[in-house]
Amino acid sequence: MTHTRRAVLAYLALMALTLTFNGVAEASLGAWALAGISVVKVMIVGIVFLELGRAWWVWAVIAAVVITAILGGAAALLTG
């Protein structure tokens, strides 16, 4: 698969997840579901768009921070 095709497929997946997020949020189906969708989206952007061949370990740090923020936000909302 070429980089172009991979990027376009990633984009389509991201758009589908964005619409899914909208539907889940409108239906108030829960913070964990929204957090899960958002984590997948962030990982797709990082892995496909940022091309991590030379930087995967830096991305791992950034992804850990981002995922902690999203999941931490969900946890704080639900347990606060």
Next chain:
Amino acid sequence: MDQTLNELGDPPRPPDGEPLTGGVAVWIFMTVEVVTFGMFLIWHAASWAGDPEAYAAAQAQLSLNSATIGTALLLTGSLFVALGAQANAAGAQRATAAWLLAGSLTGVIFTVNKLMEWAPHLNDGVTLSTNGFWFTYLFLTQLHLLHVLPGVGLLAVVAWRAWRGDYGPTNALTVEGSAAYWHLVDVIWLLLFAVLYGMRP
């Protein structure tokens, strides 16, 4: 004449030992930025319990559809700059310029979308000091826009220089760095979109 990306296929991978995509400074900046926004958002979520009715009422006034359109615009911009970086790695300078300029334009439209989203709230008298929710919403979305605007300019300038033929497979740092910056703007927005617009107890 530029070939299309499909005709070019995969650009050659850089040899081992090459610097990080876009340079080390971009990645250090990205890490600091996501830590800053992430801490704010966790603080925001934790603050919800202190004034749950006011926070819920404020979030209900936000336009989820407007934010969804903004998200789609930034994701489209990310696709364009990723294709621009690939075109540059393949030596297609005119295609690089076109993709980066298209990415910049998505940022312009995102800015208009954001101004239209803020306008009714500001007209209703909402300010940073109205309550904790509005402080976080206004402060973080405005701070994010302050990242989008330099990105718009950066992509436009790099597109112009790509059109002149200043870059290419052996001179990719600026193009890759600009693309990485735009993806950072996108990742931060995905954080804001999740915690500010969607999540509630």
